[in-house]
Amino acid sequence: MTEILALGAESILFKITRWNQTLALKWRQSKPYLLEEIDFQLRKSRTNRECKMLTVARALGVRTPAVYSVDYTNHTILMDYIExxxxxxxxxxxxxxxxxxxxxxxxxxxxxxxxxxxxxxxxxxxxxxxxxxxxxxxxxxxxxxxxxxxxxxxxxxxxxxxxxxxxxxxxxxxxxxxxxxxxxxxxxxxxxxxxxxxxxxxxxxxxx
Ligand SMILES: Nc1ncnc2c1ncn2[C@@H]1O[C@H](COP(=O)(O)OP(=O)(O)O)[C@@H](O)[C@H]1O
Ligand SMILES: [Mg+2]
The missing domain is CATH 1.10.510.10 (Transferase(Phosphotransferase) domain 1)
Known part of the structure; x- marks a missing residue:
């Protein structure tokens, strides 16, 4: 089951069920007004930064969703769903x-x-x-x-x-x-x- 949690300016959050667990999938959409190459690099670097920093913040003692996987082709991050x-x-x-x-x-x-x-x-x-x-x-x-x-x-x-x-x-x-x-x-x-x-x-x- 997939449900849309939020529609942001640059991303869509999905609530999904996988491995018998409820998870959140953040997908960075492409921006049609950007050059394709720039758009790809921007989505890639933001996804990379977000994945890394969610974990860094967690290590500093801040509550952040745990990250399960990241996909740099589709620009997605799979993490804990916080109800x-x-x-x-x-x-x-x-x-x-x-x-x-x-x-x-x-x-x-x-x-x-x-x-x-x-x-x-x-x-x-x-x-x-x-x-x-x-x-x-x-x-x-x-x-x-x-x-x-x-x-x-x-x-x-x-x-x-x-x-x-x-x-x-x-x-x-x-x-x-x-x-x-x-x-x-x-x-x-x-x-x-x-x-x-x-x-x-x-x-x-x-x-x-
Ligand atoms: N792991 C999560 N579990 C539950 N809800 C989430 C999670 N991550 C984000 N959200 C919800 O989705 C919204 C958009 O996510 P966010 O990461 O802020 O994307 P954007 O970059 O588009 O603002 C958040 O304001 C929050 O309400
Ligand atoms: Mg936000």
Missing amino acids: GKQFKHLVEQISDRELVKLCHCFGQSIGLLHKGDVVHGDPTTSNLIIDNHFRLWLVDFGLSEMNATVEMKGVDLHLIHRALETTHWARQEIMLESTIDGYIDVLETESEDPLARMKHIRERGRYH
Whole structure:
């Protein structure tokens, strides 16, 4: 049985049953407006990056789906299916207390990545899944990078700030505060430089 889970800008997520297990298959589609060769290379490199970084993040202690296989001809990744809801859609339905808890966990996860010099690259609430046990999972690592500098971490934090204010305007303050709390919780004094960089990036408006 195959079911479409999500239709993204660059990919389609399928829910499939294989080996008696429910799995997720992420397929990067071709972009008809790109030259064929460029399109192929882009899909290949994003697929490669995502597969690698899902595993790197997992090794750093962040909840990510386990990867079973990757196919560079068809640009697909086969991974664990996480049963749950996009955090983006859950935000409107939960109490302040639950929201603080989940955002704290989000901040801790980003903190663990940054501690390992990894940035997520697209840290929005649509790339977070909350499972049925209220645990938070990170997905969508196609733009993730290793050997991250303070600037890259500052950009990652800035992207969080921007995503919260654009997508969750009414609850952005409590969400940002608890996310940063979680981040500091993991990084302690190491959080100071990336947070200062985030403020600086916001002030200079370069990514606005
Ligand atoms: N392993 C998974 N299990 C369950 N749902 C998933 C899984 N991976 C992604 N999704 C869902 O599919 C959506 C799109 O996947 P994502 O990796 O973010 O693709 P895109 O690059 O197109 O944004 C996610 O927002 C999430 O809701
Ligand atoms: Mg996504």
